[in-house]
Amino acid sequence: MSTDAAIESKPRPGLAALTEDGWRHARRIALASVAGLATAKLLGWPYGAFFAFYPIVLVGLVPALNVRAVVQFIGSSLAGIATANLLVVLAQLSPVLATTVFFAVAARCFRMMALDRGFLFHALTILSTSLLVHLATYSQIVPRELYTAHFLATLLSVVFAVFVYVWVPERRAPVARDVDRTPALTNHRMLLGAICATASYVAFQVIDLRDSLSAQAASVLVLFPMTLVGGRWAACTRVAGTLLGSAYVLAMQLLLYTHVTRVLLLLPIYAAGVTLFATLHVRENSGSAVGLSAATAVAVLVGQLAPSADLYGISLYRFVSVFVAVCTMLLCIYLTHAVLNRFEATRIPTT
Numbered sequence: 568m569s570t571d572a573a574i575e576s577k578p579r580p581g582l583a584a585l586t587e588d589g590w591r592h593a594r595r596i597a598l599a600s601v602a603g604l605a606t607a608k609l610l611g612w613p614y615g616a617f618f619a620f621y622p623i624v625l626v627g628l629v630p631a632l633n634v635r636a637v638v639q640f641i642g643s644s645l646a647g648i649a650t651a652n653l654l655v656v657l658a659q660l661s662p663v664l665a666t667t668v669f670f671a672v673a674a675r676c677f678r679m680m681a682l683d684r685g686f687l688f689h690a691l692t693i694l695s696t697s698l699l700v701h702l703a704t705y706s707q708i709v710p711r712e713l714y715t716a717h718f719l720a721t722l723l724s725v726v727f728a729v730f731v732y733v734w735v736p737e738r739r740a741p742v743a744r745d746v747d748r749t750p751a752l753t754n755h756r757m758l759l760g761a762i763c764a765t766a767s768y769v770a771f772q773v774i775d776l777r778d779s780l781s782a783q784a785a786s787v788l789v790l791f792p793m794t795l796v797g798g799r800w801a802a803c804t805r806v807a808g809t810l811l812g813s814a815y816v817l818a819m820q821l822l823l824y825t826h827v828t829r830v831l832l833l834l835p836i837y838a839a840g841v842t843l844f845a846t847l848h849v850r851e852n853s854g855s856a857v858g859l860s861a862a863t864a865v866a867v868l869v870g871q872l873a874p875s876a877d878l879y880g881i882s883l884y885r886f887v888s889v890f891v892a893v894c895t896m897l898l899c900i901y902l903t904h905a906v907l908n909r910f911e912a913t914r915i916p917t918t
Contacts, residue, residue, distance in 0.1 A: 592845075594735055595731040595732065596623055596848070599730075601837065603622045604870060607619070613712060614717070615871065623866055627845065631737065640688075643691035643692045647696045673693055677758075680760070751913060755793075757793075770895075783892070798897060804856040804857045809885065813883070816840075816868045817882050868881060868885060
């Protein structure tokens, strides 16, 4: 049993009533994300999306902030940076070798996730590796600045998480979850995740999709349930959440109009949106579902906002790219699941 993290989506019937503890959790998510975004915007740091996104992940998905969770969270950033840097170097020598190494890393991560050993560390390692190697391969990106911003965002996320947990303490006891570790299911989940994550890696390396960071992340996040049924649920919630988050950001731009880049005007409306979707997240009680997907959509869109940015076009492009990426990944999950179920060592029930 583990209480590491609840990153994988798990369908639950309806929405639970918002309790006092749930409301405290939603406030922690919003406060940490607003603090990260405000820091990046006020100091003029690049890659503001990292500073708004990672506090939501840490505070929203980790049931108890302790030393174990902090070590895994920071360690995943270091591992992701090291792996991404290695892959960028290998890709210049041999794309096939780089793809093979990525598959090996993905297989290791998904195997440990299937066994529920360091779930948070391995889930965020494969996610950050996919994001960083996708961005670092473009000539206009300075890898050192990218890696520095990513690691700094990780550290500040921990600082802000500690702050909000002290200010608004968690009073609930972590709920342990049982994990099925049968050999066939473990092998199935490992190979399903590794094959599909590698397919995503190859696609984003071959096709020029430099503005599709959200689609890259979505294509990896829907793999975390590591089953066909869980993947379908994760895909539906990811698309629905992205649509809600994008719609909120469009409304934000309509309200602020030419003042959308003024931080003091932007932050209160951003905070209201993240709080709204964080509240939906705690009421769903389903891991990374609609509420968290919407909150991260707002975080990424606003975090990437530049003075000359067109949020209308960006929001529309983000939703379309996420929709296409998720649907394509669902097809990949279905085909991989069908092939794996042909072998005794990886056969599992479809439902």
